[in-house]
């Protein structure tokens with residue numbers, strides 16, 4: 001059985017994951033209306049992933065005898081100026097989510113809920129990956145700058161970028 005405080009904290013995280021999904025949906029839509037088809041597919045799939053993260057938490061809370069609540073979703077307030085701005089927001093958002101996960105792990109430790117602490121290790125690892133991916137993509141965009149041909153190729157190839165490949169210098173090849 002899950003404790004009340006942990007249940008409430010996990011419900012907050014459910015809300016954070018739902019809002020992440022919504023923010024990435026806004027990014028996907030922004031990119032689609034600007035003709036960046038690859039970036040838009042990238043964020044549509046990030047948005048789907050965040051929903052999966054939310055569902056994983058929902059199922060866990062309910063399996064442990066708690067009650068996961070369907071969260072209210074805030075309208076993302078941000079509009080974006082350019083691709084670098086979008087990916088900077090992506091990174092900033094992931095850094096914030098990592099801090100939330102760390103706080104949750106800390107709370108589990110304090111409450112001696114080692115089962116939930118263990119369950120959350122998956123999220124800890126996921127955050128490392130997502131932050132690294134956002135950083136490596138941003139580095140790539142900084143190299144490209146305003147070069148239209150570079151941005152065209154970036155958009156074409158962004159879905160193939162991984163943490164390792166984005167660090168390599170030959171996306172334009």
Ligand code: OFO
Pocket residue numbers: 017020049050053093094097126127130
């Ligand atoms: Fe939910 O994975 Fe990052 O935010």
